[in-house]
Amino acid sequence: MTPKDPGPAYCLNPDCGRPIDRSVGSGRPRHYCNDICGRAYRRVREKHPTPDAVAHDLFALQVADELARGVEHLRGLTRTRQPLAALSLLRLVERDLEDLKAALVQQARDQREKNAEIARSLSLPPDQLTRKLSAEAVRRRMANRRQRPGGGPALPADPEPTAPAPVRIPRQRRPSAGPGATPFRAREPDRRPAGPAAVLARALSQLQRASAKPFRRLAEDTDISASYVSRVLSGERCPSWKITRALTLACGGDPAEIHPLWVTARGRAPSQRGSLHEALRGLHLAAARPATAEVGARSGLNPRAVTGMLDGSTLPAWEDVEELAHALGAEAPPLRPLWNAARAAAAGPPEPGPAHWPALRLPAEVPG
Structure with a gap:
């Protein structure tokens, strides 16, 4: 059988374009006239994807x-x-x-x-x-x-529980602090908060998505390998603060919001010099910054109260901090030192009392 005429072919090197003789030889058809043009063609293809x-x-x-x-x-x-x-x-x-x-x-x-x-x-x-x-x-x-x-499978809407509903074990109610106190809000026991390391990874991943920077670009901006950046954002590695800060700045984030998350991810207690509302904003970032109305629906808090907790305009009760952290999928205990410091700062210096009075010198007894 006479082979078909493959027709004219030309070198794929954009600076060459000379015809290629494909009438002789066997194997794969040639796409360029010589090895020099072939290397040039591959360099162009690597720089500019087809x-x-x-x-x-x-x-x-x-x-x-x-x-x-x-x-x-x-x-x-x-x-x-x-x-x-x-x-x-x-x-x-x-x-x-x-x-x-x-x-x-x-x-x-x-x-x-x-x-x-x-x-x-x-x-x-x-x-x-x-x-x-x-x-x-x-x-x-x-x-x-x-x-x-x-273009893909039609996914159902968020599933709603069907009968029979899952068995929920009621938790013990905390006693009310008195008239006007915020009523106790029972949490859903099937929603487990993520650990500190997972929350840090989520926050950094959200920053990376918001910046739209690929891993290789982040690696170039921070002098870190792309593979290590991938491991950090996936939660496989807990980086040093130097690397965490570099990634945060490269993605346009605020290191003050990330630092409390990093401290707790390293197993330490956050410094009382830190800011409670910055730590809460870090948790809000890790949860993909949901709307305050959505956070309020999850936690039972007023959306305006949620806004005040995030921007630092209000000092919430500890129970509200717990509910907000839980609604954002994080653990609340690491926030307790920051809340204690914020409450102490709001109370101001202690009032003078017996413990602060100077010692009084009594006159010597006059002998009778």
Whole structure:
């Protein structure tokens, strides 16, 4: 059989463009006329991603975001004991996982990673990777996903508890301090606050998202490796204050809000010189800065009271601090030293009393 004429081909080096003779030789068709042009072509491709590579990056990010939302809904369905709805959603989540795997494989290929290295990361034989996750398979997945309504799985609204409702154990009510005292608000026992290290990681992650800086850009701005930045933001590492402050400033954050979170994440008690409202703003940041009305609905606090606690215009009762921290998904005990210091500062210096009076010298007894 006479092979088909491949037609004219030209060097892909933008500064060359000379024709390439593909009539001789075997193997892969050449894309450039010599090795010098080939190296120049690869340098240009690394600096300026192709439209296909950009599309692959966007596809991977879209799938990862939808997968995260799906897992969060799955967690809610599991918590509210809705197994049938959770199993239905699990099928969509599994499909998203396969889409994300294909997208990440194609991302690695766009970055010129070797096929053997990609296969080793997935613990697959190289031939199986080429067969199941080829570039054509990724294109098909992208096309099939675009055909879905909304580009991805339709996730249900936040699940509501169904009958029978989960059993809740009532907590002991605290006695009221008297007329006009704030009534006790029982917390939901199934909402567990995150530990200090997780809260710090969440706050730094929120700053990174708000700055829209990729890990590599943060690494350049702070002289830290991109892999370490990733571990810090994921909560795998608890960094030093120098690194924490550098990351905060690089993302446009306020170190005063992050410092109390860092101190407690390192297992220390926050300094009483710190500010209570700055620590509360740090917790608010770690919770993705929800609206005060939403925080009030979670905690039972008045939204104006929440605003006053965050901006420092009011000194709340300790029970309100507990409720706010709990509504923001954090532990309250680390805030107690800051609240004590704020209460002492608001009370002012102690009034003179017997303990502060100077010692009185009595006249010597006159002998009779």
